[in-house]
Amino acid sequence: MPSVFTRIIRRELPAKIFYETGEIIVIADHRPQRPVHLLIIPKEEYPDFQRTPSEILQICFETAKIIAEKLGIEDHYQLAVNNGLGQEVSHFHIHFMSNRGMEKLESL
Secondary structure: OOOHHHHHHOOOOOOOEEEEOOOEEEEEOOOOOOOEEEEEEEOOOOOOHHHOOHHHHHHHHHHHHHHHHHHOOOOOOEEEOOEOEOOOOOOOOEEEEEOOOHHHHOOO
8 A cells, every 4th residue: 555655746645745856755744843844755665764775865865955955944954764663654754844944935
């Protein structure tokens, strides 16, 4: 069964999409913990961090840098990855969070 993220990527479920390439999608977290709380998700489904290829990890982390630059918060954000414990969706993703950048979020 495809993950909720795969269903979002396929446009089977709605989500606020802020950025997208051929390899990744960046969406709003539906339960934000900060004013800016985005999820960076590879389009190919990997169950967790441990089983995600390094090339995909690199793309995801480079995307975090791009998002931070676009929001003007290069020195003011946090990235979080859950693996196993605390991971609610079995599809690797990175949480991008900040208390700053909200005013530029819609222009991504």
